[in-house]
Amino acid sequence: xxxxxxxxxxxxxxxxxxxxxxxxxxxxxxxxxxxxxxxxxxxxxxxxxxxxxxxxxxxxxxxxxxxxxxxxxxxxxxxxxxxxxxxxxxxxxxxxxxxxxxxxxxxxxxxxxxxxxxxxxxxxxxxxxxxxxxxxxxxxxxxxxxxxxxxxxxxxxxxxxxxxxxxxxxxxxxxxxxxxxxxxxxxxxxxxxxxxxxxxxxxxxxx
Amino acid sequence: xxxxxxxxxxxxxxxxxxxxxxxxxxxxxxxxxxxxxxxxxxxxxxxxxxxxxxxxxxxxxxxxxxxxxxxxxxxxxxxxxxxxxxxxxxxxxxxxxxxxxx
Numbered sequence: 001x002x003x004x005x006x007x008x009x010x011x012x013x014x015x016x017x018x019x020x021x022x023x024x025x026x027x028x029x030x031x032x033x034x035x036x037x038x039x040x041x042x043x044x045x046x047x048x049x050x051x052x053x054x055x056x057x058x059x060x061x062x063x064x065x066x067x068x069x070x071x072x073x074x075x076x077x078x079x080x081x082x083x084x085x086x087x088x089x090x091x092x093x094x095x096x097x098x099x100x101x102x103x104x105x106x107x108x109x110x111x112x113x114x115x116x117x118x119x120x121x122x123x124x125x126x127x128x129x130x131x132x133x134x135x136x137x138x139x140x141x142x143x144x145x146x147x148x149x150x151x152x153x154x155x156x157x158x159x160x161x162x163x164x165x166x167x168x169x170x171x172x173x174x175x176x177x178x179x180x181x182x183x184x185x186x187x188x189x190x191x192x193x194x195x196x197x198x199x200x201x202x203x204x205x206x207x
Numbered sequence: 208x209x210x211x212x213x214x215x216x217x218x219x220x221x222x223x224x225x226x227x228x229x230x231x232x233x234x235x236x237x238x239x240x241x242x243x244x245x246x247x248x249x250x251x252x253x254x255x256x257x258x259x260x261x262x263x264x265x266x267x268x269x270x271x272x273x274x275x276x277x278x279x280x281x282x283x284x285x286x287x288x289x290x291x292x293x294x295x296x297x298x299x300x301x302x303x304x305x306x307x308x309x
Contacts, residue, residue, distance in 0.1 A: 006213070006303050007303055016230035017231070
């Protein structure tokens with residue numbers, strides 16, 4: 001009988017240790033905020049029709065900075081509300097996992113924008129950024145619950161399929177297509193995930 | 208089966224609530240009281256009692272500070288706690304190994 005109890009205890013230890021190592025800070029509001037910024041940036045980009053690569057890049061880099069800053073504020077507020085340290089070990093691990101692909105995407109974006117490439121080269125900005133972002137989300141998924149790895153794969157998959165379809169249908173898509181794609185990927189997809197999290201997440205206990 | 212390893216299990220850690228606290232602290236450098244309470248779905252009183260026992264045994268250290276005028280209690284495992292927890296886990300593994308057919 002004792003060995004069953006021992007096995008159960010070990011299972012409890014393993015589960016709790018895994019759960020502790022996970023980043024549990026509220027994801028739904030962050031996803032909804034990032035999704036809103038992405039959707040508005042996409043709609044704005046389509047409306048304004050920013051075509052030149054510097055303008056396109058600056059527009060989306062500004063949206064990325066806005067999204068990151070807002071996500072930071074939301075996470076910080078939640079940490080303060082619950083009296084938790086912001087830089088908890090799980091937070092550090094998630095940040096460390098996301099930084100390399102995000103930095104790679106950022107560097108590539110800067111190079112593309114500063115190289116004064118023609119506007120038709122916008123794909124060089126859009127595709128690597130989408131793929132690097134998918135990789136960053138997937139890497140973070142190792143330390144986060146709720147299908148983050150799957151979400152990362154979804155971003156990579158949608159980007160791949162869109163690139164293939166675009167290459168087949170319209171090899172040199174216009175600026176509005178690129179803005180719409182970025183808006184759908186960084187906006188609508190995140191909004192949908194945020195809504196899914198809101199619907200399925202257990203309600204937080206009131207303080 | 209030799210019952211000796213089971214009898215050697217640290218009774219302080221073996222209790223369900225304290226085992227949960229020790230398991231979580233073993234996976235993290237430090238955790239806040241709120242974080243532990245919410246994750247383990249314990250009441251403040253229950254968690255305080257278990258933490259006090261672990262603290263008196265020297266397995267857990269408690270630090271109190273203020274963050275933006277709010278009291279912040281953080282818990283971490285001491286070196287003695289880490290040794291005792293490792294010993295506890297290895298004893299459980301020994302019990303399971305002994306039960307396996309040879």
